[in-house]
Amino acid sequence: MPKAHEKAFGNQVVSQLKEVAGAPMLHEGICNTYHQALKELAASDKIEWLLTTEASQVLTGNPSLAKVKASDWLSEDAFQEEVFGPFAIMVVYESIEELEKATVKLKGQLTCTVWGDSTELSTNKDFLNLVEEKCGRLLFSGVPTGVEVGHAMQHGGPFPSTTDSRSTSVGSSAISRFVRPVAFQDMPEELLPEELMEKNPLRILRKVDGVFIR
Structure with missing residues (x-):
């Protein structure tokens, strides 16, 4: 989050989370x-x-939001660890150079969203380009779609988001995780x-010969 917008954005998010x-x-x-x-x-x-907020009942996860300077986020490994649950940490940067440094240190993600207009992008x-290296799906000014089986579905990313980033775990291409190439040279047609x-x-x-046919 750019430093110039941290207060207004933070207040708006808090009002919605409440x-x-x-x-x-x-x-x-x-x-x-999560609570630990x-x-x-x-x-x-x-x-x-x-x-x-404290959990109102057993096994409940309540929304929480924290803020940290990018310089502190870069120096503290604990801030970079995933918290699985309704939690977000707003990292405030003072320059694009500082944002790029934080992006380089970001661990592999399933998705990354970049918010901005066409001029900013x-x-x-x-x-x-740095963000592209960190995720399996790059979104622009939007949120991830639901995961469903389809030809365009990509659900995976660099480690640790998945152990093998070469394939999606959902969608048509997911089959590549379970197969290996085998060639049959000069084998009789009936076999x-x-x-x-x-x-x-x-x-x-x-x-066939580089062309899709049926």
């Missing part, structure tokens, strides 16, 4: 880990809490898998 009630978390272990992570962050004098292409027979009895879409 309208959100806490919700049950998946199980006790996740809930305990918040306690550990609260022990630092470099972090400012904009919103923090076009004048900061180097920054966008080939039906998927590879010249006559294509299954009528599936295939790439």
Whole structure:
């Protein structure tokens, strides 16, 4: 968050979060880990809490929002660890150079969103290139869509968001995680898998000599 907008943006987010009630978390272990992570962050004098609320009931995660300077975020590894739950940390930077330094140190993410108009985006292409290296899906002025099976679905990213960033975990391309290439050279037609027979009895879409045909 640019320093010039931190107060106005922070106030607006807090006002919206106050309208959100806490919700049950998946199980006790996740809930305990969430609240323990918040306690550990609260022990630092470099972090400012904009919103923090106690759980109203067992296994509940309530929204929390904290703020930290980019210089402190860069120097404290604890600030860079994921907190799984309804928590956000607003990192305030004073220059594009400081933002780029923070981006370089950012760990692998499933998604990253960049908010800005066309002028801001076009004048900061180097920054966008840095963000691209950190995620599996790059969004512009929007939030991630739901995850569903489809040809365009990309759900994965650099470590630690996924252990293998070469494939999506959801969508048509996810099949590549479970297969390996095998070539059949000069094998008799009748012995080939039906998927590879010249006559294509299954009528599936295939790439032959670089061209997709059915």
